[in-house]
Structure formats: C-alpha cells, structure tokens
Amino acid sequence: MSAAEDPRALDPDYDSHGGFPNFEPATPGPGFGRFLTAMRRAQDLAVSADADAATWDRAAELAEELAGLLGPFEAAEGVGPANRVPSLPGAGSLLMPPYKVVIFESDGVELEVEFSRFSVGGNYAVHGGVLPLLFDSVFGMVIHAAGRPISRTAFLHVEYRKVTPIDTVLTARGWVREVEGRKAFVNAELRDPDGNLLAEANGLMIRLLAGQP
Template identity: 80%
Template sequence: MTDRDEYELDPDYYKHGGFPKFEVARPGEGFGRFLTAMRRAQDLAVSADPDPDTWSAAADLADQLVALLGPFEAAEGVGPANRVPSLPGAGSLLMPPYRVTQFDSDAVELTVRFSRFHVGGNYAVHGGVLPLTFDSVFGMVIHATGRPISRTAFLHVDYRSVTPIDTELTVRGWLREAEGRKAFVNAEMRDPDGTLCAEAHGLMVRLLPGQP
C-alpha cells in the first residue's frame, strides 16, 4: 500500500491516536554495536552472579550510560529503535532479535533466537514472551497485506511444546480472514526440526479516525 493509497482510503490515516509515521532510520554503525552489547548485558543481568563489589562497579557503569544517553531522549518515532530493519528486532531491545525472511500478502515469516534473558524456568522461553512476539508478527501481517493501522483486539496462544533458547526458530503469520474493519490473523512458531512450539490466532481491528 502506498502513501497515496492510505490517504485515499482514510485521509486521517496518520492521525489515528497521533501515531507517528515511521520511516527507516540510519543511526550509524555504532547503534548496531550498542544493541549487540546491550542484548549481552541483558543476558548477564539475569544470569551473572559476581561478588558485591562487581555489582557496585556494574551499577556505576550503568549510571554513566544513563547519564550519557539521558540528554538525547526523544519522542516515539524519532529515535532509531524499531526503525532499522537491517538490525535484529528492527533495532528494538523490547523485541527478541528476529530477522524477517518473507514479507508479502501471502505471509510474514521471520527467524528468531531467544536467549538467557528470555528464560522463564528450566532454560525454556518464558511463556509471556511468546505473545509479545506473535503480536508483533500480527502487526507485520497487517502492513504486509496493505490493511490500515489496526490494534490488537484479542490474541490467543496455544503452547504446544517447550520453546528453547539459543535455537533459531521460525515464526510464520498470515491473514486468515478479513471482514470490514476486522482482520483475523494466525501465526505459528516452529523449531529447526519442524516441531510446533506454539501457535496463535487473534483479531486486529482497524482504527477509526482520531481513535488512539
């Protein structure tokens, strides 16, 4: 869907709830290095067990990082997070590091690798992380099929087997049915052997003009 198509379908397309128009960001090589280091820091934050002095030193360094970046805090859609498709997770630490391998009206497919940061117990991915991943895929499906800005009305997840960390998984989402403002979306996650880890279905509803 082009910008003109969006406007002709709904003149207030980019005013729904004040949604910013997201465009690809080019923050420079340092941002990718920063994200890689931060993802590793997240893993260590939930797995490291150093002595008290080391924790204090780590806290000092974290304080320095906050002080360095604090003056540059920006509004949504201005900072590069979630706007760099070439980086894992599109450059967002909120998301697990995924990479899109298919993006068209038939389906959206991506690979994702969860790590120690995402563990819920017994080295398996926390069940609450999977709805986050599926919800993001649902949003991609909406864009890939050319539908207007929508929000999730409901999302149901069925857990079929343990989802492992440190394994490249495949997630596939597709539009099952569309009816007016409603889009019914399905998705599934499989391990390298094809085992179904989890599947989801949900309802995405097109926003009305001015609706947040």
C-alpha cells in the same frame, strides 16, 4: 503497491489515527548496532551473572554512567532509531527478541527469531509471556504487509504446544485468515528447525477509526 493495496486509499486518515508517528527507516551509524549487541549481552548477563559485591557495585556505576550519557538525548516515539533500523535484529529494538524478516508479502510474513538467556522463564525454556509479545508484533507486520490500515489488537490467544528453546534459530509465520470490514482475523505459528510446532496464535486486529488512539 497498487492503489487498491494502498491503505491510504481505504483510509484517508491513515497517517493521523491516534497521532501514530510515521516510522521512517533510521540510519544512526554503526555505533548503534554495536550498542544493541552489547546491551543484549548485558541483558543476558543481568539475569544470569553471579558476581561478587564489588563487581555489582562497579556494574551499577557503569549502568548509571550509561543512563547519564544517553539521558539528554531521550526523544519522542518515532524519533529515536529503536524499532526503525530494519537491517538490525529486532529492527533495532531491545524490547523484541532479535529477529530477521525473511518474507514480507501480502499473503503472509516469515521471521527468523532466536531467544536468549534474557527470555528464560524456567528450566532454560522461553518464558510463556514472551511469546505473546512476539506474536503481537507478527500480527502488526501481517496487517502492514497485507496493505491493511493501522489496526489495534482486540484479542490474542496463544496455545503452547512444546517448550520453546533458547539459543536456537526458530521460524515464526503469520497471515490474515479472514477479513470482515474493519476486522482482520490473523493467525501465527512458531516452529523449531525440525518443523515442530512450538506455539500458535490467533487474534483479531481492528482498523482504527479517526481519532482513536
């Protein structure tokens, strides 16, 4: 990245706005990837299983045991590996649907993303409220890829074109449409394997001033 593209050249306080942590890649070991895979499956089953009372009691015991195991290791933002392992789906964050970054360039980003049963809103379609979460994350990646300083979402508008399916690899794209000083107007879209437009979004990302959280 050249000096002209370095956000620190535009913003000397880039690393300290609002106390944002510096998210360096984490290397937690293969157990973390196995843990995420199991947890994603557990999330799907938590919203789809129809077990008997004894099984739910046992599941609760195991969940409580897991919470007790990990409780002593709770860490501050930017310290734990979640969201800091680019090689894992969703960068290692259970908050996000599993995605893989395919393109990360100054003129735009592209992701492959696959929703599962956990994200269903009804009739096996992805819940409408999940898509803004995806688009907001895409916007953040777009800003970073474009070399813009740390920014916050001022608004995000989503238009739903078709039902978004689960268990299908979809393509999400995002790019900066226009820049006006601290403002970056961004666009994003989500398409199915046949190229059909499922949803599109536009938003405004505003560069933080010194001291803004």
